[in-house]
Amino acid sequence: ETGVTQTPRHLVMGMTNKKSLKCEQHLGHNAMYWYKQSAKKPLELMFVYSLEERVENNSVPSRFSPECPNSSHLFLHLHTLQPEDSALYLCASSLGTSGRNEQYFGPGTRLTVT
Amino acid sequence: QKEVEQDPGPLSVPEGAIVSLNCTYSNSAFQYFMWYRQYSRKGPELLMYTYSSGNKEDGRFTAQVDKSSKYISLFIRDSQPSDSATYLCAMSDGQNFVFGPGTRLSVLP
Numbered sequence: 173e174t175g176v177t178q179t180p181r182h183l184v185m186g187m188t189n190k191k192s193l194k195c196e197q198h199l200g201h202n203a204m205y206w207y208k209q210s211a212k213k214p215l216e217l218m219f220v221y222s223l224e225e226r227v228e229n230n231s232v233p234s235r236f237s238p239e240c241p242n243s244s245h246l247f248l249h250l251h252t253l254q255p256e257d258s259a260l261y262l263c264a265s266s267l268g269t270s271g272r273n274e275q276y277f278g279p280g281t282r283l284t285v286t
Numbered sequence: 287q288k289e290v291e292q293d294p295g296p297l298s299v300p301e302g303a304i305v306s307l308n309c310t311y312s313n314s315a316f317q318y319f320m321w322y323r324q325y326s327r328k329g330p331e332l333l334m335y336t337y338s339s340g341n342k343e344d345g346r347f348t349a350q351v352d353k354s355s356k357y358i359s360l361f362i363r364d365s366q367p368s369d370s371a372t373y374l375c376a377m378s379d380g381q382n383f384v385f386g387p388g389t390r391l392s393v394l395p
Contacts, residue, residue, distance in 0.1 A: 176329070212294060215330075215374070215385040262329050271378030272318055272337075277329035 174198055176278035178263050184284045187253060193281045195246040195263030201276075203269045204246040206238060209260040209280070221246060222269045253285045289313055292375055292386035301395050305362040309375035309386045312356065316377040316384075319351050321360045324372045324388065333373075334360065365393045 206218040220228035221240040237249040260280045266273040292309045322330035334349040348361040372388040
């Protein structure tokens, strides 16, 4: 595997379910990110991790819970989601969290909340 | 005023045309500018990365930054149907990234 991978690619869940999204980067980067992408809206930054430590949490509801066990893996735990949470969830990584470092994205998880 | 503005399109051009995609921004602190291409049902893919003002060329793609006008452009020469995608601009002040909403481009054979 190369680059940034995400699983699952598609997920349908009910509002009472609990599920997790997984991201893995094979680039030797130290920073990882979760973004939400909704139709016709800019990417919304959700969480930033640098060397497994959360450095940013952009007022994301507590029904989204990130976990970064090491610099290569990132999870997003989901519970009691709402239909408006349906979106494409993108993971990205970069060499560091400095804005000078370009970000590389995974293919995303298409989430549908019913 | 939104921090980064980008015409959402869709923009339709015939194969072989020169395409011009643009973003305007309001934060004069932005110094790093990127263009990403996103195919349907895929993640964004980095196309071009430039620092400060000026031009950068890579094959059929040219990125142009005009900091005095707070305006960046991506030109695609000899456009191909495979260039059909959504193009996102992104910029950073060295700390925070901001993305535009994207322009959807269709290159018709």
